[in-house]
Amino acid sequence: MMDGVALTKQINPAREEASPAGLVLRGITIAIGEAPLLSRLDLDIPPGDVVTVMGPSGSGKSTLLAYVAGFLDKAFTARGEVLLDGAPITALPAQQRRLGILFQDDLLFPHLSVGANLAFGLDAAVTGRRARRARVEEALDQAGLGGFYDRDPATLSGGQRARAALMRTLLASPRALLLDEPFSKLDRPLRKDIREFVFSHARALGLPTLLVTHDHEDADAAGGSVLTLKA
Amino acid sequence: MLRLAPILTLAILLGPIGAGLLWTLLPAFGYLPVLGTRDFSLDPWRELAAFAGFRSALWLTITVGFGATVISLVLAIALCATSVGTRAFETLRAAIPPLLATPHVAIAIGFAFLVAPSGLMVRAFSPWATGWERPPSIATVNDALGLSLIAGLVLKETVYLILMIIAASTQVAMRPMLQAASALGYGPARGFVAVIMPQIYRQIRLPIYAVLAFSLANVEVALILGPGNPPPLAVVAARWFAGYDLGMYYPASAAATLQFFIVVAGIGLWRLMEIPVGMAHRLWVARGKRRGVAEPFWGGAALLGWSSGVLALAALVAVAAWSFAHRWRYPDFLPESWSLRVWEQHAGSVTALAGVTALIAFAATLVAVVLALACLENEQRRGLSVGQGALWALYLPLLVPQIGFLFGAQMLLVQFSLDATLFAVIWAHLLFVMPYVFLSLADPFRALDPRYARSAAALGASAVRIFFTVKLPMLARPLAIACAIGFSVSIALYLPTLFAGAGRIATLTTEAVTLASGGDRRVIGVYAFIQALLPLGVYAIALALPALIYRNRKGLA
Numbered sequence: 001m002m003d004g005v006a007l008t009k010q011i012n013p014a015r016e017e018a019s020p021a022g023l024v025l026r027g028i029t030i031a032i033g034e035a036p037l038l039s040r041l042d043l044d045i046p047p048g049d050v051v052t053v054m055g056p057s058g059s060g061k062s063t064l065l066a067y068v069a070g071f072l073d074k075a076f077t078a079r080g081e082v083l084l085d086g087a088p089i090t091a092l093p094a095q096q097r098r099l100g101i102l103f104q105d106d107l108l109f110p111h112l113s114v115g116a117n118l119a120f121g122l123d124a125a126v127t128g129r130r131a132r133r134a135r136v137e138e139a140l141d142q143a144g145l146g147g148f149y150d151r152d153p154a155t156l157s158g159g160q161r162a163r164a165a166l167m168r169t170l171l172a173s174p175r176a177l178l179l180d181e182p183f184s185k186l187d188r189p190l191r192k193d194i195r196e197f198v199f200s201h202a203r204a205l206g207l208p209t210l211l212v213t214h215d216h217e218d219a220d221a222a223g224g225s226v227l228t229l230k231a
Numbered sequence: 232m233l234r235l236a237p238i239l240t241l242a243i244l245l246g247p248i249g250a251g252l253l254w255t256l257l258p259a260f261g262y263l264p265v266l267g268t269r270d271f272s273l274d275p276w277r278e279l280a281a282f283a284g285f286r287s288a289l290w291l292t293i294t295v296g297f298g299a300t301v302i303s304l305v306l307a308i309a310l311c312a313t314s315v316g317t318r319a320f321e322t323l324r325a326a327i328p329p330l331l332a333t334p335h336v337a338i339a340i341g342f343a344f345l346v347a348p349s350g351l352m353v354r355a356f357s358p359w360a361t362g363w364e365r366p367p368s369i370a371t372v373n374d375a376l377g378l379s380l381i382a383g384l385v386l387k388e389t390v391y392l393i394l395m396i397i398a399a400s401t402q403v404a405m406r407p408m409l410q411a412a413s414a415l416g417y418g419p420a421r422g423f424v425a426v427i428m429p430q431i432y433r434q435i436r437l438p439i440y441a442v443l444a445f446s447l448a449n450v451e452v453a454l455i456l457g458p459g460n461p462p463p464l465a466v467v468a469a470r471w472f473a474g475y476d477l478g479m480y481y482p483a484s485a486a487a488t489l490q491f492f493i494v495v496a497g498i499g500l501w502r503l504m505e506i507p508v509g510m511a512h513r514l515w516v517a518r519g520k521r522r523g524v525a526e527p528f529w530g531g532a533a534l535l536g537w538s539s540g541v542l543a544l545a546a547l548v549a550v551a552a553w554s555f556a557h558r559w560r561y562p563d564f565l566p567e568s569w570s571l572r573v574w575e576q577h578a579g580s581v582t583a584l585a586g587v588t589a590l591i592a593f594a595a596t597l598v599a600v601v602l603a604l605a606c607l608e609n610e611q612r613r614g615l616s617v618g619q620g621a622l623w624a625l626y627l628p629l630l631v632p633q634i635g636f637l638f639g640a641q642m643l644l645v646q647f648s649l650d651a652t653l654f655a656v657i658w659a660h661l662l663f664v665m666p667y668v669f670l671s672l673a674d675p676f677r678a679l680d681p682r683y684a685r686s687a688a689a690l691g692a693s694a695v696r697i698f699f700t701v702k703l704p705m706l707a708r709p710l711a712i713a714c715a716i717g718f719s720v721s722i723a724l725y726l727p728t729l730f731a732g733a734g735r736i737a738t739l740t741t742e743a744v745t746l747a748s749g750g751d752r753r754v755i756g757v758y759a760f761i762q763a764l765l766p767l768g769v770y771a772i773a774l775a776l777p778a779l780i781y782r783n784r785k786g787l788a
Contacts, residue, residue: 069685069689070688071681071685071688073614074613074614093688094685094688094689095688095689095690095691095692095693095694096691097689098691099689100689100690101685101686101689103682103685103686105680105682107680107682107683107686108786109683109687109701109704109705110705110784110785110786110787111704111705111707111781111784111786111787112704120687120690120692120700121690123691124691152783152784152785152786153786154784154785154786155785168690169689169690172689172690172691174689178689
């Protein structure tokens with residue numbers, strides 16, 4: 001199916017015997033100034049599982065995601081190890097972590113066509129203009145967006161944009177998925193579809209997925225374990 | 232490399248200003264080794280004080296400086312206060328870019344065409360209403376009190392202050408607060424002045440200081456509209472610097488140094504006056520009066536503001552009309568006949584000057600944009616937050632009077648044999664282009680949703696690739712506007728061209744100013760018209776180009 005599958009399986013199984021495959025957080029402590037936000041948080045997300053972190057705004061769930069992704073604002077101080085299939089990635093810059101991220105908004109680049117957006121994400125390992133174009137077209141088909149390559153992203157519906165955003169993320173062959181309330185801005189009926197679309201892809205690719213949300217329905221649909229943070 | 236961007240930028244901006252101030256200060260005390268004088272003395276100051284028009288020049292400088300600033304600020308506040316929430320506000324916003332882009336020299340020349348004794352305003356009512364068969368012998372331009380100079384400055388500065396007020400007011404919840412004030416029974420203008428102004432004053436303080444500094448020390452508008460004998464202090468200094476008598480460099484340096492301290496003291500005085508004005512404002516607000524003179528006062532001021540806008544546009548029309556006029560005798564309101572003769576005669580010279588002007592503007596803008604982007608990208612990558620100090624440093628070229636440091640900077644250029652080179656002129660222009668380019672780029676750059684860059688990084692894009700393929704294309708519109716602003720700032724510059732070019736590099740602006748002191752109105756019209764047209768053309772391109780490139784991208788509309 002997707003290149004992502006092959007890539008996920010290539011990943012070296014646990015070099016450190018102690019930590020299992022998937023996305024593992026060990027002793028994450030985050031503070032802003034003197035005020036502690038998270039203290040010694042541990043989390044194991046096996047491949048193909050969706051683990052949900054819940055909590056009210058200000059509980060630090062988005063901050064946790066930013067730390068895992070490598071985007072933590074300089075105002076925070078943070079400690080703790082993030083391991084991906086046994087290898088620590090905390091020291092890596094964001095662009096080398098190979099974590100796919102979806103935010104509340106689809107964040108398709110408004111100056112690029114839908115296809116160019118996906119091509120921006122597509123792994124550089126896929127070379128050759130034709131091959132890359134074909135790979136993107138294939139992904140568009142998969143998302144029910146066949147023939148949308150040259151479309152302006154602004155002309156797509158909310159659901160189409162959400163699916164295009166997921167495809168852009170998956171084409172980069174991520175090794176794990178981070179979801180920052182990606183369904184909260186969608187209409188209720190659409191939300192269910194997109195949720196199903198995202199989770200099924202994550203499971204099929206065996207991606208460990210960390211979902212941050214304040215919506216219980218998200219957590220129920222994810223089906224994995226749930227960690228609740230307090231404000 | 233990127234880490235050095237802020238330091239490099241500051242060095243490029245502040246280096247010449249600091250050194251220039253010092254090398255103007257030293258000759259003011261007799262020290263000028265180039266001319267062989269190394270002994271410190273107070274003679275230059277005695278010579279300056281002995282200048283017959285010294286006291287009048289000083290008084291004129293101060294009245295024009297404060298007069299133009301206070302009037303511009305009142306008109307700008309009045310126009311915003313009376314039009315927010317109405318359709319007039321859209322008109323106001325639409326009028327700003329073209330008026331802002333037009334060089335003040337072109338507006339001053341056109342304004343003189345309008346209000347001169349033989350100008351269009353007198354012609355409109357003569358001789359049928361006034362009985363003037365000949366132009367009246369009243370000094371309506373170059374009047375001794377500097378009233379026409381104040382008016383000429385106000386035409387341009389009001390527009391700039393309106394822009395600053397509008398930009399600052401986007402930072403506060405203006406609409407709901409005005410609605411709350413009106414629900415409590417306050418009229419729109421009273422509500423704006425009572426509620427919004429105190430919240431945004433901090434943000435428009437530096438722009439006001441820049442306007443004050445410009446009004447106190449401007450040379451080119453004063454040459455066109457100000458009195459000649461005595462002129463304001465900055466013009467006195469500029470004249471002496473430009474003269475053939477090198478001995479006058481000493482009193483000229485003293486005058487320039489004094490001008491610097493007048494601006495410093497002027498800004499200090501304004502800052503001090505903010506305290507009692509603020510107290511009076513609080514008392515006024517606390518009285519809770521709903522009726523009184525506020526609405527009629529601001530309404531009247533707004534009317535004056537609108538008329539000044541109309542006057543500025545009329546000035547441009549007058550410039551254009553003169554350039555195409557053939558026979559246009561007093562008291563005809565319209566030319567008897569039109570002709571392209573003057574355009575044809577000056578085509579070669581105008582084209583050459585426009586080329587040099589555009590080249591300097593293009594180079595200065597390009598460097599400014601690259602430096603500004605490098606500073607902003609560096610700031611973003613390293614998660615720096617920029618403080619008040621950096622803002623002051625950026626504003627410094629707009630606060631320090633040009634005449635106060637340009638001579639000193641020229642002395643340095645001479646030492647490195649760089650004077651009268653395009654390089655020197657471009658650098659001099661960069662000092663003034665940089666602040667505007669940076670300030671207009673900074674807000675959109677910082678406001679760009681950081682999650683776009685994060686998404687791109689998560690997809691594996693390097694910082695360099697994100698900068699060039701995500702941030703820059705998304706900022707195409709503000710980037711084009713920043714370029715147009717930089718371009719128009721450069722085109723309008725007079726003294727920096729004169730000093731760094733040692734009088735040997737001419738632009739449309741220096742030529743227009745030179746001609747304005749008594750040439751043929753048709754010829755002046757040609758140069759002033761092209762000088763106004765060039766930045767307007769660049770603005771039009773800046774608006775059209777991104778729209779054209781992204782015509783199929785609604786998300787960037």
